[in-house]
Amino acid sequence: MKFDDSINGLLIICLGGAVIFLAQQLPTLQFIDYGPGFMPTLIGILLVICGLSVLAKRIALNEGKVSTWLRIDSDQSLSRALLPIGFVIIAILFYIFTVNVLGFLITMPVTLFSLLFYFNRRPGRDIAIAVIGSVAFHSFFYQLMSVQLPWGLLTPFAGVLTW
Amino acid sequence: MRKVINLAASALLVTGLVPSIAEAQWPERPVNIVVPSGAGGGTDQTGRMLAEHLQERFGQPFNVINQGQGGGVVGISSIKNAAPDGYTLGILYNFAHYAPMGQAEIDAADFTPLAQFNFDPAGFQVREDSPWEDIHQALEAIKQSPGDYVIACGGGCGGSWPMAVATMMDSYGVDVSKVRFVSGKGAAAALQDLAAGGVDVVPSSLPEAAPLIQAGRIKALVVMGEDRLETFPEVPTLNEATDMDLQLGAWRGLVAPKGLPDDIAERLENAMQEIVHDDQWRQQMTDRGFGIQWRNAEAFSDFIADEQSSVRKLIDTIGLVKND
């Protein structure tokens, strides 16, 4: 997922500009002319300067000739190569949005199994690892170290399942 | 993926149905206590001691959940937003400044107050070599030239300690809008800054200041409680030193989200009354330097409503940022 440095430079300059703009909306402190916006403004300026420097270096290096705007270190096509990354992101989003409803003991095995199956393609072994792994994490973190992993659907059984 | 979505949808349906059959006899599963403070902090310690005793009385685990992000905003919001089913309780402390400072919409009416169990009176700490010998001299000097002194807030300005000292100065007639308050990373760091000469006054509890008092680096001029503390018999109360009859400081109480069923609230209040009068718990609190104060649900409810209106008024007076 490598962008041409001219794109990187522009992105950084835009980010810096946005930060400077947002920082101006913040008030200053009662007794001095600085405030919560001061440090973000400095960071924004630094970003703009560095972005310009990245851009300038890129232009100086081969005079604006661009071979590819975006390339990846993979022998597959761009969209195919990005698919697995998208899948990992979706799996984590699935966890985030369902864990409070379904509970850790349902969501985690599903998330883990889908990831394992996606990369490993051995259903039997993947199910076993997903279930054993999730139960092991749950036993250690919930039961032993009392981290409150959500129960979700299994809430009515929380009392029975806690040992 | 479609399977997953179907599963999630049916799950949503089922969870809607489950609680109605589950409420037979509270508590039949572990109860969570949200503590709006990091692990190991003062509020966390009181929460854990309380959890231990509640667990003994109700026979179910009472689990402490630490959420100290954003100076407690996150934890207190999650108490407010939890379901009032008795399975999420929380420790509430001086919260009144969050709303007027624009940090989070938190109001006394968002909670079902159960009991107050702790109050730590604020101290007024200055450097050992400070010319002020008593609180009277200090307040007089600050009243003369309020712009010359810097007071550390401990944490964010708006919390228990700066509000206590600001209330005291306000009722003495100091123009608090001219006094400079600086924020910091907790009372311990502020006391260190005091010893290093960075600020003039640090309000905090006396047990927090104890190490540096013992080291002879700082001294406490007053304690804003009803009586002198047993551990610091030489520090006078505000009432003795001036004639202001004020009790100011940090308090902690047990609350539930708004709308907790009355029978559960009553059982919890009764249990809290037993705990606060339990010698073992009192000993634990005293050993760790926490003050004990009992207020039942009704008194506690009135107390936080009063505190809320007085703090909100004061925050406007102090004005930390320029409003233009």
Add this chain to the structure above:
Amino acid sequence: MDALALLLTPTTLGVMLACALYGLVIGAIPGFSAAMAVALMVPVSYFLDPVPALAGVVTLCAMGIFSGDIPGALLRIPGTPASAAYVDESYRMTQQGQAGLALGTGLICSSLGGIFGSIVLIFAAPSLGNLALQFSSIEYFWLACLGLTAAIAVSHGSPAKGLVSLSLGLLIAMVGLDPVSGQPRFTFGTEYLSGGLGFIPVLIGLFALSEVFRFALSPGNGKPPSVGKLHGLFRGVLTEVKRMGFQILQGCGIGTLIGAIPGAGADIASYIAYASTKKQSRHPEKFGTGIVDGVASASAANNASIGGALVPATVFGIPGDSLTAVIIGVLYMKGLNPGPTVFLTQGELITAVFLAFLMANILIVPFGYLAIRVFRHILAVPRTILMPLIVAACIIGSFAVENTVFAVMTMLCAGILGFFMEENGFPLAPAILGVVLAPVVEDNFLNTLVKSNGDLLIFFSRPIALGLAIITIAIWLVPPLIALLRRSASKVRST
């Protein structure tokens, strides 16, 4: 001697053993961190007696900080922020088949640093504690600026990109309630963002999850590097350690001093030690290509800093870093209220705790050796199984420190950011430094100005502050000036 008797009971030793294993395992699992391990110890220590509880916690800190090096070297995922400064260095060594040398040197230096720190702690605690009381917001401000200069040393490659990375780190730390005024900043009106972006979730995302994305990009050709001759774990190490004796000693000193200054912990110590070793090296250009010098002094420094941080923690109850903040909580919880008098009233107990810390640092060598032997098999696990498990660990690791599902979201976004940064040549180490230092720089700058009513000269008004200011400004200005002079001199010669 009574202190030793308190320590050598079966319970205490048993708890120390359990904590050592716990610290090693948690530190070595990518996605978990030493900070999480210590925070999770609090509820457990609640049920223990004072000496076992505290001995356990300090053992845990020592082991956890070392063990963060292991996944750093093997998978390029530092287990703790303190290992982030030299993760590129040790992973390059692994790729070159020198994992044994990297981990062995790290192990010995961690132990040496820890022993140095604990000896200073035992003998000089009260007097060194006074150093902490010299530091006001002015000195902290300069110290943090000095720390920022280390960003250049850890960014291998384009300095501009290193600065971008540092700025992104600083920016991440800006989100949430502004600590000085309490104003919500960059929260876009959501309560979730009011709590800020958690440091540990950001760390896990930037380093661990981004590594998973890199794997996902090309699941087939990610051949794990061979570990090399691990049986000779200690063989090459001793000569290297002897060669770098001075640098390691310097690392110990830097670590202990920075640890003893409240608010600057193991993370900053290892960055500064790495930067200073690079600065003094005769071949600084080799740093970042897999050179053992960078690993040695920095791993000594991060372990030494814990001993240093325990000084203000026990003498004044002032936390040196996030780890000691938890230790202070446990001290209070166990009735060992910190203060100068704790050495008189409860001298035996506190000495027992210090001895436990010393012992833990000596035990790092055998325990760490075992841990390395066990965890190097992690490279033999097929990545198609390892990476999904790392995702699970990342999710739980971020949830467990923050107790909010939002922390998992933070971790995911940081992971995507880290992946883009890595792919486009932006180094990650400066970003972590930025996240650590942003609040220190900002709070202390603004608070100092509030104290002086806006007079900037206050930054040069105190002796220690002036000294730190001169050093910082010299480091910033002298090298470019020299370069400029050289260039103009050569221009003069050529004309």
